[in-house]
Amino acid sequence: MVKVYTITSCPWCDKVKKYLQSKGVEFEAHNIETNEDDYKECLRISGDEMVPVTTIDGKNFVLGFDKAKLDELLSA
Amino acid sequence: MSIYDFKVKTNKGEEKNLADYKGKVLLIVNTASKCGFTPQFEGLQKLYTKYQDKGLEILGFPCNQFAEQDPGTAEEIQTFCRRNYGVSFQIFEKGDVRGENAQPLFKYLTEQKGFKGFDKDNPLSAKLTETLQANFPEIMQGDGVKWNFTKFLIDREGNVVERFEPTKEPSAIAPEIEKLL
Numbered sequence: 441m442v443k444v445y446t447i448t449s450c451p452w453c454d455k456v457k458k459y460l461q462s463k464g465v466e467f468e469a470h471n472i473e474t475n476e477d478d479y480k481e482c483l484r485i486s487g488d489e490m491v492p493v494t495t496i497d498g499k500n501f502v503l504g505f506d507k508a509k510l511d512e513l514l515s516a
Numbered sequence: 517m518s519i520y521d522f523k524v525k526t527n528k529g530e531e532k533n534l535a536d537y538k539g540k541v542l543l544i545v546n547t548a549s550k551c552g553f554t555p556q557f558e559g560l561q562k563l564y565t566k567y568q569d570k571g572l573e574i575l576g577f578p579c580n581q582f583a584e585q586d587p588g589t590a591e592e593i594q595t596f597c598r599r600n601y602g603v604s605f606q607i608f609e610k611g612d613v614r615g616e617n618a619q620p621l622f623k624y625l626t627e628q629k630g631f632k633g634f635d636k637d638n639p640l641s642a643k644l645t646e647t648l649q650a651n652f653p654e655i656m657q658g659d660g661v662k663w664n665f666t667k668f669l670i671d672r673e674g675n676v677v678e679r680f681e682p683t684k685e686p687s688a689i690a691p692e693i694e695k696l697l
Contacts, residue, residue: 447550447597447598447599450550450551450597451551451597452551452595452596452597453597455595472599473599479599489598489599489600489602490596490597490598490599491596491597491598491599492596492597503596504595504596505595505596506595
């Protein structure tokens, strides 16, 4: 399952979600401002507090809204 | 009217009287929001770490009136936001710092210390001037805040002693702060 880590009012998070939707990719969105477990997990994956973080396996991830990198992640 | 007459709200929604800061040296800064390109946060945090014990307080007021950008980086697109600002000094509620709906505190600060131009020795100044003239000509008029990270330095008696433009790096302000501590 594709996971997208987000915060509230984050235009780039919305863009990632819309892009995944447009490609018909199912995903779970996790808000790291409202859920401490999600926050810790996101911090573990990326090592920082920046979002959006998109990941499938919890190891490889894409930071920010980058279509090319997202495509690469999804096709791996 | 003095700086200590203003009331503001923290980013947690708590009311704060600036009178609570009487006796401190203050650096009041309009910061970018959590999605801006924001290297100056780091420089400000360094100042805070260094001088907090000697009586410096930094007050950050996030604002999204400036296209979510740091000066001179208009063409560098950053596509992420931060959960936190990554600083330990006080951040206040997001609001306008210029124009009709500007927070009264910023109206006061810009009345006390007007715009005297960007720092000529900073190569970003020309770029910022160009960006403003091309896209936001109204911002260049008058004494209002021109861009993210305009810094107002207040002495222990509450006098607004200096205004530093976004083109002044936080580290370059250190000597001015030391004079007041």
